[in-house]
Amino acid sequence: xxxxxxQPGSLLPVLLAAGTALYGAYTIRQAxxxxxxxxxxxxxxxxxxxxxxxxGLRRFHIVLAFYLxxxxxxxxxxxxxxxxxxxxxxxxxxxxxxxxxxxxxxAAELQSRAARHxxxxxxxxxxxxxxxxxxxxxxxxxxPAYLLxxxxxxxxxxxxxxxxxxxxxxxxxLISSSIQAAPSRYVEQSLHxxxxxxxxxxxxxxxxxxxxxxxxxxxxxxxxxxxLDAALVIAVLSGVSSFVPYLGAVVGALVGGIxxxxxxxxxxxxxxxxxxxxxxxxxDEALLQPFIARYSVHLHxxxxxxxxxxxxxxxxxxxxxxxVPVACIVKALLxxxxxxxxxxxxxxxxxxxxxxxxxxT
Amino acid sequence: xxxxxLFKKLFSDPASARKRAFLRSLDxxxxxxxxxxxxxxxxxxxxxxxxxxxxxxESDIGRALFILExxxxxxxxxxxxxxxxxxxxxxPGEFFGEMALLEQLPRTATATAAEKSQVFLLxxxxxxxxxxxxxxxxxxxxTHLAQLLSSRLRRATAAGGPPAA
Numbered sequence: 001x002x003x004x005x006x007q008p009g010s011l012l013p014v015l016l017a018a019g020t021a022l023y024g025a026y027t028i029r030q031a032x033x034x035x036x037x038x039x040x041x042x043x044x045x046x047x048x049x050x051x052x053x054x055x056g057l058r059r060f061h062i063v064l065a066f067y068l069x070x071x072x073x074x075x076x077x078x079x080x081x082x083x084x085x086x087x088x089x090x091x092x093x094x095x096x097x098x099x100x101x102x103x104x105x106x107a108a109e110l111q112s113r114a115a116r117h118x119x120x121x122x123x124x125x126x127x128x129x130x131x132x133x134x135x136x137x138x139x140x141x142x143x144p145a146y147l148l149x150x151x152x153x154x155x156x157x158x159x160x161x162x163x164x165x166x167x168x169x170x171x172x173x174l175i176s177s178s179i180q181a182a183p184s185r186y187v188e189q190s191l192h193x194x195x196x197x198x199x200x201x202x203x204x205x206x207x208x209x210x211x212x213x214x215x216x217x218x219x220x221x222x223x224x225x226x227x228l229d230a231a232l233v234i235a236v237l238s239g240v241s242s243f244v245p246y247l248g249a250v251v252g253a254l255v256g257g258i259x260x261x262x263x264x265x266x267x268x269x270x271x272x273x274x275x276x277x278x279x280x281x282x283x284d285e286a287l288l289q290p291f292i293a294r295y296s297v298h299l300h301x302x303x304x305x306x307x308x309x310x311x312x313x314x315x316x317x318x319x320x321x322x323x324v325p326v327a328c329i330v331k332a333l334l335x336x337x338x339x340x341x342x343x344x345x346x347x348x349x350x351x352x353x354x355x356x357x358x359x360x361t
Numbered sequence: 362x363x364x365x366x367l368f369k370k371l372f373s374d375p376a377s378a379r380k381r382a383f384l385r386s387l388d389x390x391x392x393x394x395x396x397x398x399x400x401x402x403x404x405x406x407x408x409x410x411x412x413x414x415x416x417x418x419e420s421d422i423g424r425a426l427f428i429l430e431x432x433x434x435x436x437x438x439x440x441x442x443x444x445x446x447x448x449x450x451x452x453p454g455e456f457f458g459e460m461a462l463l464e465q466l467p468r469t470a471t472a473t474a475a476e477k478s479q480v481f482l483l484x485x486x487x488x489x490x491x492x493x494x495x496x497x498x499x500x501x502x503x504t505h506l507a508q509l510l511s512s513r514l515r516r517a518t519a520a521g522g523p524p525a526a
Contacts, residue, residue, distance in 0.1 A: 054399030055396055056399060057372050185416070
């Protein structure tokens with residue numbers, strides 16, 4: 001063998017460091033939240049900033065212009081959409097008692113039918129209906145408290161744009177600093193690692209944002225076509241939920257179906273909404289997913305499920321949102337480690353070209 | 362026009378302009394436009410190496426192309442006695458390690474900064490990304506690399522290598 005065989009170093013210190021970092025992240029997860037969200041937003045916006053920077057403009061001016069345009073856009077959005085959303089929510093609150101009376105009526109009807117066919121079930125069904133009605137009324141009374149509980153989250157509306165501003169502005173400088181800090185001989189490896197993580201994370205986050213926006217728009221148009229009063233609120237809810245893979249259509253179908261039943265008073269209306277979200281989900285699978293999956297890291301369904309369960313268990317809702325990107329990063333890191341191992345240990349042959357014996361012409 | 366100059370002074374990025382001007386001066390990127398050079402700058406990394414710092418060691422797996430902006434880089438190879446033998450000194454504007462962009466093979470020499478040097482790095486996967494998203498830039502680079510390989514092979518053949526048909 002003409003080339004020197006080299007044994008790759010032990011992975012134990014790397015795994016120990018990764019474990020310690022994960023434990024540290026878990027212990028300070030509350031403080032990390034605005035940074036993680038800002039990081040995700042910056043990741044999505046960076047290609048836009050880069051596109052303008054490539055034209056020779058200063059990064060500071062581009063980011064500032066983005067913020068000014070974004071603020072103006074949010075102001076206009078708030079002027080038009082917030083009153084609409086508020087009126088939709090008030091409508092839902094107004095319709096709620098009617099809905100509960102319908103549910104009660106339905107339960108009573110079911111109870112009487114069940115009693116005719118199965119006399120022994122009369123009492124349990126009655127008790128269940130009473131308990132469900134009482135519980136729903138109790139939850140309705142707690143809505144103001146729930147809304148007040150969301151106030152600490154408002155700090156994120158100020159913190160996230162603030163942190164994102166600096167990440168957008170100094171992102172390339174931070175990467176340059178980390179490359180400068182890497183030991184000179186290992187700069188290539190550091191770049192390899194950075195590029196793989198960057199690709200895995202960037203593609204996933206941009207992909208999921210495109211899906212969320214498409215689901216919001218498609219749901220809004222579809223619900224408006226079906227004549228639903230709370231179209232905007234349900235569409236936004238469905239869009240936000242779709243940051244957790246597959247959840248958007250489920251939430252939309254569930255909430256939209258109930259809202260349609262309240263508004264129109266028929267099961268058929270609810271079923272139409274469910275059919276709409278099934279259609280949106282299928283369209284997403286057929287049109288968007290192939291385009292997004294082409295650039296994303298492919299995860300095995302079991303790995304996908306496992307990462308979602310672990311994310312949800314450890315970090316709650318945000319864990320569900322960020323479980324897949326973290327799994328993508330882990331997969332990219334493992335891929336890099338394997339590639340290093342293969343190339344360093346010379347496991348891969350290189351002389352695979354044909355026509356090598358043909359003279360130079 | 363004074364207004365255009367004022368706009369340029371206020372809004373254009375001097376650091377990026379300097380990098381573009383340097384990259385455009387190289388044969389490798391001479392046919393790229395202004396915005397294409399901007400995309401290239403974003404895909405390259407710049408690093409300062411101090412005197413004596415090792416960029417890579419012979420038999421390390423290569424994964425990046427290096428372009429010297431300022432300073433001097435010395436290429437050496439271990440001789441039969443194990444002592445390093447000087448092969449070549451890279452001057453500003455020259456690039457090296459380019460074969461790493463084509464194949465992940467062991468480096469055939471050790472690169473050491475002979476003085477404080479500013480170096481651009483184009484990483485292999487960044488080139489792949491450029492080829493995918495900005496094929497015009499990628500094709501320019503790959504064409505130039507192919508021409509370089511062809512020239513070297515022609516020179517090796519002329520010097521008594523494999524017969525040319």
